[in-house]
Amino acid sequence: xxxxxxxxxxxxxxxxxxxxxxxxxxxxxxxxxxxxxxxxxxxxxxxxxxxxxxxxxxxxxxxxxxxxxxxxxxxxxxxxxxxxxxxxxxxxxx
Numbered sequence: 001x002x003x004x005x006x007x008x009x010x011x012x013x014x015x016x017x018x019x020x021x022x023x024x025x026x027x028x029x030x031x032x033x034x035x036x037x038x039x040x041x042x043x044x045x046x047x048x049x050x051x052x053x054x055x056x057x058x059x060x061x062x063x064x065x066x067x068x069x070x071x072x073x074x075x076x077x078x079x080x081x082x083x084x085x086x087x088x089x090x091x092x093x094x
Contacts, residue, residue, distance in 0.1 A: 006079040010059050015046055018066045027071035041070035 047067035050056030
């Protein structure tokens with residue numbers, strides 16, 4: 001039986017690729033502490049858009065995005081909700 005796939009070189013390359021981009025958190029939009037300790041709530045983690053538990057690919061770059069540890073934990077294994085159309089405002093009645 002193979003070990004944890006997150007310990008392998010392909011996953012470390014994916015993490016390095018995301019770190020090099022220095023993107024903000026995909027959930028809240030704030031800067032990520034890329035150099036913080038891994039246990040810090042604002043440190044970097046890899047979020048999978050389609051969760052691994054729902055068939056998402058661990059190593060697919062299109063399925064990975066940077067996120068704070070706190071935001072990723074709050075998201076859990078949910079997929080992002082489709083954007084809701086904004087309601088049309090009626091003009092004011094004078």
